[in-house]
Amino acid sequence: TQLLEQSPQFLSIQEGENLTVYCNSSSVFSSLQWYRQEPGEGPVLLVTVVTGGEVKKLKRLTFQFGDARKDSSLHITAAQPGDTGLYLCAGVGPSNTGKLIFGQGTTLQVKP
Amino acid sequence: EPEVTQTPSHQVTQMGQEVILRCVPISNHLYFYWYRQILGQKVEFLVSFYNNEISEKSEIFDDQFSVERPDGSNFTLKIRSTKLEDSAMYFCASIAGARAEAFFGQGTRLTVV
Numbered sequence: 579t580q581l582l583e584q585s586p587q588f589l590s591i592q593e594g595e596n597l598t599v600y601c602n603s604s605s606v607f608s609s610l611q612w613y614r615q616e617p618g619e620g621p622v623l624l625v626t627v628v629t630g631g632e633v634k635k636l637k638r639l640t641f642q643f644g645d646a647r648k649d650s651s652l653h654i655t656a657a658q659p660g661d662t663g664l665y666l667c668a669g670v671g672p673s674n675t676g677k678l679i680f681g682q683g684t685t686l687q688v689k690p
Numbered sequence: 691e692p693e694v695t696q697t698p699s700h701q702v703t704q705m706g707q708e709v710i711l712r713c714v715p716i717s718n719h720l721y722f723y724w725y726r727q728i729l730g731q732k733v734e735f736l737v738s739f740y741n742n743e744i745s746e747k748s749e750i751f752d753d754q755f756s757v758e759r760p761d762g763s764n765f766t767l768k769i770r771s772t773k774l775e776d777s778a779m780y781f782c783a784s785i786a787g788a789r790a791e792a793f794f795g796q797g798t799r800l801t802v803v
Binding site for chain 1: 694721723725731732733734735738740745746781783785787790791792793794795796797799
């Protein structure tokens with residue numbers, strides 16, 4: 579069974595600080611996705627990383643896929659209150675069905 | 691922008707009753723999914739559906755659950771006899787291809803009392 583361990587589960591920081599969220603597995607994933615979920619809504623895709631070692635940037639967010647495609651990280655630079663939310667990593671499973679395996683999520687609170 | 695829509699947004703039902711959760715996936719998508727998220731827990735895969743049949747299901751998706759795509763646009767999840775532990779947010783998702791971006795609906799909050 580493929581599992582994704584996401585850490586930390588909760589993070590409360592001041593505006594302007596940097597932070598990193600980690601997503602780790604003992605299994606290899608063909609690709610890994612990061613989502614953001616607002617209360618009462620479905621997850622919304624932020625980025626997909628596919629190649630080992632790949633780095634993608636989305637404004638102040640930097641996503642990295644590990645060389646072995648077993649882990650990923652999300653780094654936010656100079657966090658703002660608008661970044662507050664639940665961040666989820668999800669790996670695309672080995673079957674060809676497109677099934678996603680989610681981590682537990684990281685709840686981020688950025689205080690002004 | 692295309693979106694996945696789910697109805698109802700909230701459903702309260704008595705234990706033992708049947709419920710049907712409805713989803714309208716994005717029209718040109720080929721793969722359809724149901725996920726659930728129990729309060730405070732992670733999003734869990736229930737079932738995937740492709741070419742009018744189940745392509746994969748999890749251990750959670752037992753005989754009490756079924757899915758249908760009755761008319762080429764709606765995609766439904768039926769729970770035959772609800773239990774208290776079925777209370778959760780249920781999300782429908784669809785993708786255009788097996789490696790493509792997943793679009794999620796806003797979810798149905800199911801409360802079993």
